[in-house]
Amino acid sequence: MPRHVAVIMDGNGRWAKKRFLPRVAGHVKGVELVREMVRACLERGIQYLTLFAFSSENWRRPQEEVSLLMQLFVKALEQEVEKLDRNGVRLRVIGDLSRFEPRLQELIRQAEANTAGNTRLDLTIAANYGGRWDIMQATNQMLAAQPEKRDGWLESDLEPHLSMSFAPEPDLFIRTGGEERISNFLLWQLAYTELYFTPILWPDFDTAEFDKAITSFQQRERRFGRTSEQLVEKPNA
Ligand code: IPE
Ligand code: IPE
Ligand code: MG
Numbered sequence: 001m002p003r004h005v006a007v008i009m010d011g012n013g014r015w016a017k018k019r020f021l022p023r024v025a026g027h028v029k030g031v032e033l034v035r036e037m038v039r040a041c042l043e044r045g046i047q048y049l050t051l052f053a054f055s056s057e058n059w060r061r062p063q064e065e066v067s068l069l070m071q072l073f074v075k076a077l078e079q080e081v082e083k084l085d086r087n088g089v090r091l092r093v094i095g096d097l098s099r100f101e102p103r104l105q106e107l108i109r110q111a112e113a114n115t116a117g118n119t120r121l122d123l124t125i126a127a128n129y130g131g132r133w134d135i136m137q138a139t140n141q142m143l144a145a146q147p148e149k150r151d152g153w154l155e156s157d158l159e160p161h162l163s164m165s166f167a168p169e170p171d172l173f174i175r176t177g178g179e180e181r182i183s184n185f186l187l188w189q190l191a192y193t194e195l196y197f198t199p200i201l202w203p204d205f206d207t208a209e210f211d212k213a214i215t216s217f218q219q220r221e222r223r224f225g226r227t228s229e230q231l232v233e234k235p236n237a
Pocket of ligand 2: 010
């Protein structure tokens with residue numbers, strides 16, 4: 001089983017369009033699939049689930065869609081957090097939260113605080129998140145932490161400041177909806193992640209589809225720069 005699964009949940013709009021429904025109907029259905037995905041991770045013992053819900057570029061969408069997405073986010077926090085908590089899920093939201101309405105920021109803060117003691121599943125929602133933003137904010141924090149240091153910075157100096165420093169790097173990345181791109185999601189952390197792209201639209205991505213992605217992951221050989229023979233000789237070296 002992968003320890004950490006990161007997902008770009010794409011295709012809500014097209015799912016709705018196919019049914020002659022407004023785009024937001026696709027987002028509403030998409031939230032249901034998030035619930036299903038969380039349940040599937042709990043059942044399979046996957047420790048970290050990270051979901052891209054809103055990118056720093058998604059503000060460019062029509063204002064009406066942006067505001068409906070924000071309302072959905074608020075509603076999901078109001079309605080789901082208690083159940084997440086009961087199921088041992090710890091919720092975190094990563095991204096530049098300062099651009100959200102105070103009410104949403106407060107709900108996020110409360111949800112994170114209320115679930116901080118849970119250990120069964122680490123659920124992270126990336127909202128107003130961008131991979132480049134993350135690297136830059138980490139760089140700024142790193143430089144501020146040791147202002148006297150001039151050079152010789154290491155990857156390990158930066159890593160504690162990245163938004164996902166609490167988690168191992170994703171083992172499996174899934175993007176639904178047919179596009180084969182990263183769209184400024186976790187850039188630093190996906191360096192050695194296995195990538196899985198599927199044309200299935202997010203609202204159709206059920207547990208059976210998730211299991212296909214896991215099976216694909218399980219059939220891959222992760223070499224991290226080594227040769228196949230090295231892995232057979234000393235699998236953990
Ligand atoms: C993903 O679905 C959800 C968000 C970006 C919030 P889209 O809304 O991008 O759906 P498509 O790509 O237009 O089908
Ligand atoms: C990426 O989806 C972000 C989320 C799923 C939240 P988009 O649908 O916005 O990505 P692009 O712009 O088509 O690459
Ligand atoms: Mg899209």
